[in-house]
Amino acid sequence: MSEALKIIQDPTLTYHQELLALARLGESTDDSLRYSDEYYEAKRRGALCDLNEGVMPYRPRYICPDYDLLFEKGCDFLQLDPPEDLAEALNVLEIFYCHVPSITSFPVYLGDLDRLLEPFVVKEDRAYAKKLLRLFLRNIDRVQTDSFVHADIGPEDSVTGRILLELTEEMQLAVPNLTLKYDPDRTSDDFALACIRCMLKTAKPSFANHRMFVGEWGEKYAIASCYNGLSIGGGGFTLPRLRLYECSLGARDIEDFLSRELPRHIDLQLEYMDKRVRFIVEQSTFFRTNFLVTEGFVHQEKFTGMFGVVGLAECCNHLLGITDVHQGFGMNPEATALGKRIMDAIEERVANHTAPYCDAYGHRYRLHAQVGIDSDGMDDSPGTRIPIGAEPPMLQQLEVNEMFHPYFPTGTGDIFKFEETYLKTPEAILPIIKGSLARGLRYFSGYLENNDVVRVTGYLVKKSEIEKLRQKKQSLNNVTVFGMGAQDGGHALDRRVQHHEENSACQ
Amino acid sequence: MKKTAPVNKIIPFSNVDGPGNRTSIFFQGCSLECLFCHNPETIRLCRHCGACVPVCPAHALRESGGRVVWNPSACVQCDACLKACPHLASPRVREMTAEEVFAEIRRTAPYIDGITVSGGECSLRHAFLQELFPMVHSLGKTCLMDSNGSLDYRQFPALLSECDGVMLDIKAVDLQWCRTLLGNDGRMPLANLDFLLQAGRLQEVRTVIFPGFPEENGRTVRYVAERIGDRCDYKIIRYRPFGVRPDGIRLLGDECTAQEDAEAYAALARSLGASRARVI
Structure with missing residues (x-):
């Protein structure tokens, strides 16, 4: 059977997944680039x-457009004027995203959403702004169907950042991946704790070492795809x-x-x-x-x-x-x-x-x-x-990470799986993040065991979607199939859980 | 000679022994023998009787010069020795100086809010703690004591001045119930409750709720709530039978206290002014 026939007869592929697989097959027929x-x-x-x-x-492979410029001058090619309110801003972004290529054909960097949108959000009634942002996130999840699609927030607290966290928790979506640019001097403990609560429940946001990235890339850097540091623009x-x-x-x-x-x-x-x-x-x-x-x-x-x-x-x-x-x-x-x-x-x-x-x-x-x-x-x-x-144990794992993370300006990270009691004590995680980032950790991800949305190696998938593929049904997200492979071949969901130990001598 | 203390365990990161992330140091040896203790192997010091040595599957225990010696690197933490111990003790204890304990804290210091000393009963090690706490403070970290309050804190003013707070158990208040549960009259923890409140050193009070003892539970909770008001946290803890000795199980049963029962006592405490009461 030809490769093309295999693709079009695979019942687990959606139409767009077939199209991308066929495009890749077509590309492979040329051999002008030789090594x-x-x-x-x-x-x-x-x-x-x-x-x-x-x-x-x-x-x-990865493209990180300058969305500030888009909001400042609009886009001639896409016939978009600079947005004047939140509805226009979100519409401009939704259109623009569809025209940002990448290795996966989906945009790997959606912008520093809180900073971009805050001037528009604060002019609206909060409930209305939240409704628009809910539709925006739904659009991203259903249109940009790939877990390497990534948005950033922080380092400062904002109304937009808070709404995005609320929606992330309420909607439980795998897309987009989300990073908090964390700087203890600029990110309040209260906002960091809100991010930790959200991270435990939804496996995002992750915490990026803002000072380290700024030192390497300047203020205008993006965290894109899994955890990749790159220049905006x-x-x-x-x-x-x-x-x-x-x-x-x-x-x-x-x-x-x-x-x-x-x-x-x-x-x-x-x-x-x-x-x-x-x-x-x-x-x-x-x-x-x-x-x-x-x-x-x-x-x-x-x-x-x-x-x-x-x-x-x-x-x-x-x-x-x-x-x-x-x-x-x-x-x-x-x-x-x-x-x-x-x-x-x-x-x-x-x-x-x-x-x-x-x-x-x-x-x-x-x-x-x-x-x-x-x-x-x-x-x-x-x-x-x-x-x-x-x-x-976590202490030793952090120490090893701190030795190796500084080598990788274009990205590295590690993932910690926490047990249920940490949901009640997010303030026990913040000093761990602060301490390790100060000592050279670049990127910290966490999630709670027993979640549906889980972080596989750098990207997020839903365990329930992996189950669909196992039953030979289609999954809208292009990355679910990688999650299944990583779970089967790499045991990626079996990482060590950070347990509190039941040790107080008196109950 | 340097002072040492018997250390049962050091947990680098704990989220359940006080606020934030803390390094918890568990000392061996307790001043009480509570019927419901769920780590009874921490109650007494090893008598070196040797009963545990033959049951160790990893050959991590041996007898040498009349003492039982534990090899931590061979130990597989299966707890067979604890089950075999006839004396409510453990052979897995390290005698450590304050400097040695501090060396481990120095490593965790970048990631923690502070330390919590627990047990057994940590106040038995008051002289040791008086050495350790200033070292920890020099790193800008806090020092909390997790204590049964059976020793008179009025005797330790120097230690208290170096301690950021005591997390005090009030297990019972009636004389008879104290004798049954704790094996003594239970007056000292109550005296310490008043003293520590006055001295501004009470971090929190904890009370375990037992299934089937509504009057006793109610009296304890009312007593504590009326005294502490909103001045410190009040943690209501459900009885859990795990690790409890047969005598304890006979009296207290083999079921956990229901969550809703515990919640009712927390609500009672709040209604009496202990606004920071909650079930953990």
Whole structure:
């Protein structure tokens, strides 16, 4: 049976999911973008992975439009005037989102919604504003049907931010993903606690280390897709990843890995990125003709390439001959120290590479701890995470994260699953977030066990939607199928639960 | 010689031992032997009788020079030793100096609001705490005591000046009910209640509600509520039979107090002015 026939006969695909799968199939019929034989060999071994980005990139992977500009001057191409009230503002956004491409064909960054909408929201009656925002969120969930669609709020408290939290809780939707840009000097404890309550019940928002991102990107940065730091008015050209465990399999020992196998694979990935970035800028029409570029909503020089890694834990354990993950990376200081040596080596080599374009970042690519895909199974844990099932107690897990998160300006994060009593004590989570962010944690996600909406590796899915796919029914969200794969192959929903221990001697 | 204290357990992050996120330090050894204690293995200190040694499946216990020695790295936390102990004790206890305990707190300090010392009975370790609390305060963290109030706090003015608050159990108020439940007359916790309120050191009061003892429960709750008013939290706790010894089960039963019964006592407390009463 042909690939095309398989797609159109798959009962679990919606019409749009079929269309996207067929487009990808069509793209794969061209082979004008070629790489070295060594690259293809490493890809076959699973040491390099292109995340199925497609062989002929016709748009950057992630695009973060400048929505301030949209509200300021409107959009000629879409014939949109600057909005004058909340209804117009939301309508402008809903239309615009449908024209923002990405690797998934859905917009991965919806804007800093509270800051954008606050001037309009405060002019309306609160109940009316909430009604409009409810319809807006419903539109996003049903039209932008992909969990990599991401909106940001914060750092300041606002009426809009509060309404969005209320609606997030009331509506229990997987889309959009949501991040609070958290800065303890600018975000009130009261707003942070409201975000924690919402996060426990709906798995969002996550907490981004605002000061850290501002230090790397300036004030105008976006958290897009899973947890990706990028420039507003820019984005990410491409995101391939080193699968570090597979990279380590050909090494005789640690020194051989660090001196030969690791640099060799880094260079292959850089070669791949350079060619793709050139192709997107020079061959595809996106940066010449797309209205996002011609009207200044994005600028080519604010894009960068994202150098992804996964499987640091498995790589370290393999090189040290550790077979029991409970004694390995994250628990074992020797394995964790090796992880630092490896990351230092990757950081240095990537920083020494002159990338084409990427002008705003000194012609440099930026590192990304890729969050894993469903087909990774248990071979490569996301980025630098400790393998699921082997997580140490939370204190130790935070300490390990704090060592590794600073390497990744284009994103990394970790997820903590809390048990029910934390719903009554969100103030017990805030100092954990404050402390870890101050010590280098970049991105903190949490959720309560037994929720329907859960965070798989970086994106959100509904467990009830996974169940639909298991029964061979369609799921509107494109990402549900990844959630099912990650649950089956990677046990991604079985992470350690943070329990309070019943210890008070007197009841 | 440095003062040491027997430490049963240190929990780095706890959300149930006082406000916010706290590191909880549980000392071994209690001044009471309450019938309804659900961690009875923390009541007494190990007598080194050796009864636990043969039951350990992980060979984490051995006898050496007349003492039972515990190897934490081999221990699988199966609790077989606790079940075998005839003395309401545990071999899994570390004798630690205040500096050693502080070294663990230093590590959790960035993530916590403060520490809570509990037990057993923490006030038995008053001299140790007097050393520990100033160290913790030097990190800008608070120190709370989770106490049964059976020792006279008026005797510890220096400790109280370093303590940010006491979370006090008032388990019973009638003489007879105190003797049955606690094994003594129960006067000291009541004296401490008044004293700590006056000294501004009462963080909260806790009372366990027992199924089938409405008069006793009512008297305790009324007594506390009328005294504390809105000056501190009042936590109403449901009796749970988990871990309770057979004698306790015989008297108090093997069922939890119903949530709605506990809620009714919290409402009673609020009606008497204890506006911060709630069921936990």
